Amino acid sequence: MATDTNTKSMSMIVTKGSLDWAYPPFILATTAAAMGLDVTMFFTFYGLTLLKKKLDLKVTTLGNPAMEMPMFGMHIGMPNLVSAIPGVDAAASTMMKNLIKKKGVASIEELREMALEADVKMIACQMTMDLFEYTPKDMIEGPVLGGAATYIETATKSDINLFI
């Protein structure tokens, strides 16, 4: 990757670790890298789980009143309340993964691998590692450990900074 001073750069803070919220950061990171930008991703709180070796991502209908699924030729709303029924979130997650496959959308594992291949820099939040008792052994190879100051230094030099 080019590192001359004209290279544009993007940084993002990744704070969410559900299947739906995992997409925006990885789609934007891989695309920006493909367009020649230097990209840094800072994974903190629930976003940190996206760096685990084994991903088992889920969606929930809870707190997501806009969620609709295409079923039986229409869009079926998913009321908040149904997430209390055992098995509903698991079913919604399976349904979402099936849709992802059917529509030719990349898996998160695939996008993460492409991000690493494209030299996207990944920083795992050290404080979150301590807080949730993760060790580097739980995580994929590639990310470096760092904190808020590490991110801020990158952000001050980036053309685009996103919080997701």
Next chain:
Amino acid sequence: MADQLLDVKGLNCPLPILRAKKALKDVPAGGTLEVLATDPGAVKDFEAFCRTTGNELLESKHTDNVFSFVIKRTA
């Protein structure tokens, strides 16, 4: 006829762009890559991709639900 052909039919955003970027690495400077896609979003995306990366979009066509793009590697 382009020097190389990339078929990303059936793939959705951002895969057409990511695969094209990868394929362009194997195209010599001045050479061309033809991309076949079914993602309608690819039309605007390949324009933006080429403008940002400095490659030249020689052709953007739409026939029978297939979008085809010819990119000249100039970057």
